[in-house]
Amino acid sequence: MSTETLTDAPGGNAELRAYLHGLPGVDQVGAEERAARLATRSIKTTAKAAAIDLAISMVDLTTLEGADTPGKVRALCAKAVRPDPEDPAVPKVAAVCVYSDLVGVATAALRGSGIGVASVATAFPAGRAPLEAKLADTRAAVAAGATEIDMVIDRGAFLAGDYLKVYEEIVAVKQACGDAHLKVILETGELVTYDNVRRASWLAMRAGADFIKTSTGKVSPAATLPVTLVMLEAVRDFRAATGRQVGVKPAGGIRTTKDAIRHLVLVNETAGPDWLTPRWFRIGASSLLNDLLMQRRKLATGVYSGPDYFTLD
Known part of the structure; x- marks a missing residue:
């Protein structure tokens, strides 16, 4: 496929369907066996230390609960800037992710830190709202200081084959983002098949996504x-077809250092080392950071700190 074909707006839903269903199918057995094989890859202690620091720098530290308060968000931001108060060598995280009404709180708390502020605008987590409401939410989050928007696609429309609706919503939200980066959440646990995951990925990228993200973290299974x-x-x-690089963000269910390192191995062996940077790979998590910090402390001191050594999120 030419770059022009990939980046031009589709002529209609039939053209988009033909394009997406023309993508190569996913070998389910092969994908699962390869992922399982890479998950057993062991790394040396020195490489593990570097991997832990890299994983910390890729974390989107997240709180997405109805009981979130400004105080909780400020505390989370303080942890994002200085994950281990006793060790200034620990890298800061990539971003803090909150609901749109708390973006202003996070923006103020992170000012000057270089840490991004992400907002799950667009009727998170279901994505079932009029487009006008999604765009208003996006614009409000950006106006409050969000540098990243994590939008959810309309899975109902996608599964019904209304690919053009999904495409046009992504395009519209991307325009509403202005200079903010757009992460498009596919909610892969509801897409049923790997073929649908591939189609949704290409659809989102063709519509202008800066990142594609697995999950909201509210549906099981999440990131696998x-x-x-x-x-x-x-x-x-x-990227091979268009020259444009897009990031990936697994989110939901990644809780341990082993989980994080398995994902880093997967990135290196599948997309390549160009993606091994917070600019192109993120991990959406809350409790993961605590385990990364405990494992980091163990490598540095030989002593394993209990889970209450670090603040719980």
Whole structure:
């Protein structure tokens, strides 16, 4: 496919359907076996230390609960800037992700830190709202200081084959983002098949996504290694076809250092080292950071700190 074909607006839903269903199918057994094989890869202690720091720098530290308060968000931001108060060598995280009404609180708390402020605008987590409401939410979040928007696609429209509606909503939200980066959440746990994950990935990238993201974290299964593998293959192939690089963000269910390192191995072996940076790979998490800090402390001191050594999120 030519770059022009990939980046031009589709002529209609039939053209978009033909394009998406013309993508190569995913070998389910092959994807799952490869992901499982890479998950067993062991790394040396020195490489593990570097991997832990890299994973910390890729975390989108997240709180998305109805009981979130300004105080909780400020505390989370303080932890994002200085994850371990006793060790200034620990890298800061990539971003803090909150609901749109708390963006202003996070923006004020993170000012000057270089840490991004992400907002789950667009009727998170279901994505079932009029487009006008989604755009208003996006514009309000950006006006309050959000540098990243994590939008959810309309999975109902996608599963019904109304690809053009999904495409046009992504395009419209991307325009409403202005200079903010757009992460498009596919909610892969509801897409049923790996073929649908691949199609949704290409649809989002063609519509202008800066990142494709697995999940809201509110649906099970969330981020799995085979799904992330399929998405990494998509961004790799999309760059080969268009010259444009798109990031990947697995989110939901990544809680341990082992989980994080498995994802880093997957990135390196599938998309390549160009994606091993917070600019192109993020991990959406809350409790993960605590385990990364505990494992980091153990490598540095030989002593394993309990889970209450660090603040709980």
